[in-house]
Amino acid sequence: MSKNIKLIHPRNQITEIIDRIYKRGMTTTSGGNISIIDEQGDIWVTPSAIDKGSLRPSDIICVKKDGSIIGKHKPSSEFPFHKAIYEARPDIKSVIHAHPPALVSFSIVRKIPNTNIISQAKHICGPIGYAKYRLPGSEDLGEVIADEFNKGYKAVIMENHGVVLGGSDLTDAFERFEALEFCASTILYGSQIGTPNYLTDEQINEFEAQATGVLPEMETTSYPAEEVEKRLEICKIVQRSCQQGLMISSYGTVSMRWKDNDFLITPTGVNRWDLEIDDIVQIKDGKREAGKKPSRASWIHQEIYNRNPNVNSIIMTQSPYLMAFGVTNSYLNVRTIPESWIFLQDINAVKYGNHFRKNCSSEIVDNCDTALIIENDSVIITGDKLLQTFDYLEVAEFSAKSIVLGNSLGELVPINDEQVEDLRKKFLS
Incomplete structure (x- = not known):
């Protein structure tokens, strides 16, 4: 979707976003x-x-x-609460209602997910409202939801039903929807392996206060063919990550080494689904492409490239099963799956906060691991070719999912040190 959504007809905006929601398994054919x-x-x-x-x-x-209707079908049976929201909140221009599994889980136990589970979610989602159960499609339901929006909420859990979110436009509403479902999923999966830990408001405020675009600007920028090709590769991997639920609209950084220690990186403040080739930011000789703001994690990527000559691409993202380990301080033991260990070796974790304090960066950037979890924030995956790095991300997330799901069946039994050494000799020598 173009970033200037005012130039896209509402029909096309709606069909594109409902297609994303459906393909990601966050609603059903009829829901x-x-x-x-x-x-x-x-x-x-x-x-x-x-x-x-x-x-x-x-x-x-x-x-x-x-009140007249134009179209070949009947409007949604839930239209009354959409209309009620718009009447209550003139600042809201788009509404999404769906039944994503994790948020429905919260609605049926009558709880609200705590968005302090990850850094940026509180800022994106805002405070969450709660609407008592009313008959679906009824005027009563519209009234209780509108009452919650009247309190200033833009996201409301609907008791025994689902979730409804508003936004200044459809992209804004979708970012909020995706981030809230991610929070709910991470809390649910984390609860299967441990006890989720939440960030304090002070920690989140510190994260939000990070400087962006602090690198000096280049005076001129060149775009050789090889560089353009890498931009396109980054865009394709970001899109693929979003489609597979390995990245969300509001978070995810991808970079590729371009030449020596110069690199290309995704920007800050651009919806990941809508990333385009000219959004990518070139970093050269410690300067950024003029007029663009690179990811706030640019300095981490720069230091990883400076200190690890074999690393040529980096993905820094949030995926729900990996983050289940990141929010519970649980050890992700990939020795349970030999193929995963071959790709990833042992996955370490670092405390929240060290990823944006430059003086505390050594444990992240020195001898960079293939996969590293930053608690309550993200996972960093490094590799040579970008497709290889993406594969490592997929392997890590699939492994984390298998361990989370397997945890309910009984005690997990990893392979022993002797078996690990056999793997090391055969595949890593």
Whole structure:
């Protein structure tokens, strides 16, 4: 989706976002609805009882300000609460309602996920409201949800139902939706292997206060063919990561060494789903491409490249099963799966905060591990070719998932030191 979504028709915006939600398994064929209110006060909304897996722009309904309906289907049965939200909050221009599994889990035990589980979620999601159960599709449901939005919330857990989120536009609402479901998933998975730990408001404020774009700007920038090719590769890997749930809209940094210790890196403040080739930031001789803000983690990437000549690509992201270990201080023992150990060896963890205090960087950047978890923040994966690094990320997340799921079956039994040594001799010598 173009970053200037005002130039995209609401029909197309809605179908693209519902397609992302459906393919990520965050709603069902019949579940969930999305709407946008335009400058004329007309509301564009998904139809009732139409397959969310094959929705087309022509399926989207327009409910005019005067109540008349344009379109070949009926509007969503939940339209009343969409309308109620817009009436309660003129600042909200888009609404997403869905039944993503983790957030539904919270709704049926009548709890609200604590977004202090990771660094940026509190800022993105804001405080979370809670709407008592009312009959789906009823005016009563619209009233209780509107009451929560009237309190200033932009995200509301619906008791025994799901979640509803608003935004200044559809991209804003989707970022909030994706981040909140990620928080819920991470808490759920973490609870299967330990006790989730939460960041303090002070720690989060310190994270948010990190300087961005502090590198001096280049006077001129050149774009040789090899550099452009690497930009495209980064964009493809970021898109693939988003599609597979290994990265979310609001967080994820990818970089590639370009020449010597110069590198290309993703920007800050750009939705990861919508990343384009000209968003990528070139870092050369300690300077940044003019007019662009590189990731706040740029200095980590720079130091990893400076001190590890065999590392040529880095992915720094949040994926739910890996972060289950990162939020519980639990050890991710990949010796349970021989193939995973061959790729990753042992995965270490560092305390939260060391990733943005430059004077405390040595445990992150010296002798950089293939995979390293930063508690309550992210996982760093390093490698040679970017596709190889992405493969390591997939292997690490799949391994973490297998261990989380296997934990409910009984005691995990890793391979022993002798077996590890056999692997080392055969595959790493």
